[in-house]
Amino acid sequence: MRSIGFLVFDGFQVMGMAALSVFEVANVIAGKPLYDIHILSKAGGPVRNSLGFSIDTAPMGDVFHDTTITTGSLTVKPAPPALLDYLRGAVTGSRRVAGICTGAFVLAEAGLLEGKRATTHWGHARSLAQRYPGVRMEEDRIFVQDGNIWTSAGMSAGIDLALALVEEDLGRDLARSVARAMVVYLRRPGGQSQFSTLLELEPKSDRVRKALTYARENLRNELSVEELADAARLSPRQFSRVFRLETGQSPAKAVEHLRLEAARAMMEEGRHPMEVIARETGFADRERMRRAFLRTYGQPPQVLRRAADNERIMGTA
Template identity: 65%
Template sequence: MQQIAFLIYPDFQFMGLAAATVFEFANLELPEPIYEISYISETGGPIPTSLGMAVDTKAFSDARFDTLIIGGGNGMVRASRGVKDFVTLALTQSRRVASICTGAYVLAEAGILDGRRATTHWAYARDLQERFPAVRMEEDRIFIIDGSVWTSAGMTAGIDLALAMVEKDLGADLARSVAKKLVVHHRRAGGQSQFSVLLEMDAKTDRIQSALVYARNNLRTALSVEQLADAAHLSPRQFSRAFRAETGQSPAKAVENLRVEAARLMMEQGRHPIDVVAEETGFADRERMRRAFLRAFGQPPQTIRRNAQRDYPG
């Protein structure tokens, strides 16, 4: 039986406990349960979460855990000396120690992230990097595995982290079955972006949103302004003016961003040749795609793929 412990502290972000459901459903898929889930805290007893509800916990003890998971709070998390000592000891005794969201501050304060690649919620990544410069922060990642230390982005990324753990433990088929029952996409790649281009552009009207959705669904085509304007039921001149007013960028730049997002996902989650990825996402050739990746990420497509495979080789 693998012991999975969630470290709880006052005002712990309740969403972090969603990861526990992944292990619960993994148990339901097996003839005999493999995971035993517990909730621990420095003091023991009921600990209030961010929503005010209390979670009953056991106090720190000499018990050993296969996996220790530290969730985040609604902001920067400061760890007590007792918590830092406990986490530091767990690193030597547990197969893996993980953080969700701003739980990464706890690992950083304990010195566990020094020299390691790590991620956290995008809104706190730069603050954590400034406070702990020895951390090799990668702010736009869903999760990162560096040795026995796992870190993830915020909120639902904890589910991706837990699914990745189940896949490591029990295989891709079982993890896929758990994801299906939870009605989530099966394991977003660790290197996948925390952001969505469509959400970032935040189109205000249905017409511009319709044009963006049309573009995303037709990336293999040329996607001229005339095509997009037709999808929005506007003249090209009206469309270009309205598009820039709502998104803050030109239609051409928006299309490039959509192509880059789709190409990055193909590079991370598949083994398609670069020429195929470039063709499927509407880049004229691999060189144009490479230049677009450098503008967007400062890295060529091959590096994006290599990083994703390093984060999660399975």
């Protein structure tokens, strides 16, 4: 059984604890204890979180767990010295050390991110890079693995990091089962942008939002204006007008962005040939996908695929 040491301190951001549900659900699905979770603080006892209520903790002591995870706080502040000392020991005493959201600041303060690739919440990424110039900040990543050090973006990205840890430990099938049980739409690969196409479009009406959700879930379809309008229960003419008014772009351009986002995610996984990616994301063929990548990213998909492959190699080195 693998032990998880989850480090907290006064005022820690409570959303970070959502990552622990991944390990809890893994135990339930497996029908046996795969993970033993320990919530730790300097001296043990009750520790108040960002919402003002307390949770019981055990003292950190001098015992290290298989995986040590630290969360952060909504307002970045210096970490307790005892916590930093514990993390410095955990980098060799634990198999893996992770920082969720602004927990990356805690890892950086402990000196664990010097020369390492890392990420954090997009709203704090530049601050971390300025404060710790030795960190190789990748501010638009969901999570980053560099050796045995893992960091994640903010809020729900801690769940993605935890799912990746489960996948590394116990395989892709179990991680997917956990994601389904938690009603997580998709375990996002680490290299995926923190900003999703649906968030950037910011549709205001339920009808346009429904059409975009339909498009994302049916990328292999043609996704013509008529098909999307039918999903939104609007006439094609009315749908095109409302869609552009709410999102600032045409339905065709929005669909292309959704296809590109899905294609990049599949490339990050590294398991599919380009022909399969083009077919599954609705580009139909590699050439059409290549042109879309050049228009949007200024690079062909092969270049981005090689970068993703190199990132995985570096992460496991």
